[in-house]
Amino acid sequence: MGDGRRVTHGRHSHETLSVGVITGGRSSYGNGAHAEVVDSGVIVIMNPGDVHVCNAIDDGAWSYLMFYLDPHWMGRVQCELRGEGSAAFRPYATAALRSPALAAAGAQLFAELTDSDNDRFRREMGVTDFAGLLDAVLAPGPTAGGDSVKTERAARHIDMLFAKTLRLDELCAIANLSGSYLIRAFKRRYGVAPHEYQTNRRIQFAKARLRERIPLAQVALEAGFADQAHFQRIFKRLTAATPGQYRG
Structure with a gap:
């Protein structure tokens, strides 16, 4: 996540697929021959090697999230979703x-990647x-459908x-x-x-164990949470009550 006023970029490129989510303010954006002013809710896409630049306008405040995706991995994603033979990045x-939708997904992804409660999965x-x-x-291409048995x-x-x-990969x-x-x-x-x-x-299981008056620390361990504090945070987020309040 960045504050656009702190860094002034020259025209440059990346080896990655670079995706920016503008979260506040306005900035100038140039990508090859493309040039426009972008503001909150706009997504900017730079393919590997695209020469681009994005800077504040008159030192005005603007903020953004950036994601750098490996093009080889993204090529495989494209191949799988589109049902095409080549895994080369398009x-x-x-x-x-x-x-x-993309702006909200980017904000959610940033929150998930920076939340210490979240595991690798x-x-x-x-x-x-x-x-x-x-x-x-x-x-846009065909939507995922007809695979209810597999899911x-x-x-x-x-x-x-x-x-x-x-x-x-296990799933x-x-x-x-x-x-x-x-x-x-x-x-x-x-x-x-x-x-x-x-x-x-996990929360469904925990509720059942709490009704059996099992100690909180034991419930947290049995349900798969890293510790009791993690368990309590997730439980309250999903149920609007702490485990102790739920047990009564």
Whole structure:
């Protein structure tokens, strides 16, 4: 996350697919021959090697989030979502667009990546989900559908191992789907991403154990939380009550 007044850039490029989310203020943006003024809610997209520049206007305040995605990995995401044979990265033709969905997803991803409560599974899911949404917005194609049996296999796996540390590639193997495709299909089937489904399963289990008057520290451990403080934060966020208040 950056404050655009603190750094003045010259025209430069990156080896990555660079995606910026303008979160406040206004700035000038140039990408090759493209030039415009961008403000809050605008997404800027720089393909690998694109020479670009983005600076404050008259030293005015502006802020942004930046994500740098490996183009080889993103090429595989594109291939999986579009059903195309080559995994080579396909540059995007759009240099900037206003997309509330992408802006919200970028803010959510930043929060997930910087939240110390989140484990690798949740962060990995967040990045993969954002990449899938990015490609769907910039190069819309067929939606993930018709894979309810496969996503249900992934859900049953989470049901059995909800207290364990899971990995995205583990669920992909169970469902026989790619990461981006699995997340989109799972959200269509259950309304939440797999990591959110797992968290809710943990809370459901914890509620049952709390009703049995099990000590909080033991419930936190059995449900798969790192410690009691982590358990209490997540429990209150999802139920609007602390575990002690819920138990009564």
